[in-house]
Amino acid sequence: MEEVRRDIDEKKPVRYGPWDMLRDVLSAAIDHGQFTTAIVGLVTIVFILRIPAQELASIPKEILDGFHEAPFLGYILSVAIGAGWRIHVKTMLMSHDEEIRRRDDDINNLKSKL
Secondary structure, three states: OOEEEEOOOOOOEEEEOHHHHHHHHHHHHHHOOOHHHHHHHHHHHHHHHHOOHHHHHHHHHHHHHHHHHOOHHHHHHHHHHHHHHHHHHHHHHHHHHHHHHHHHHHHHHHHHHO
């Protein structure tokens, strides 16, 4: 299942498999401060994969039937998703602004040392 690719600079094959992909995703999540979210997502995927096929097929139907019986839950869910997205965007923008300020301060400090 491992994919073999050739490195541009070298003639030997480079192995790249699912564990390497997982390592890269988790290290990118660490870099962006979303490691906890990545781990929760990974655990959720593992739990979903462990559910038997018959039960897994009935879960979406049960969820949609629940929205049909209580339509206000759909409105509450849509508001919660919108609010969560808004909070996520604001925190990501704040962290981006902090990183830009930190980088600018580092550049100014290096310029002053010259």
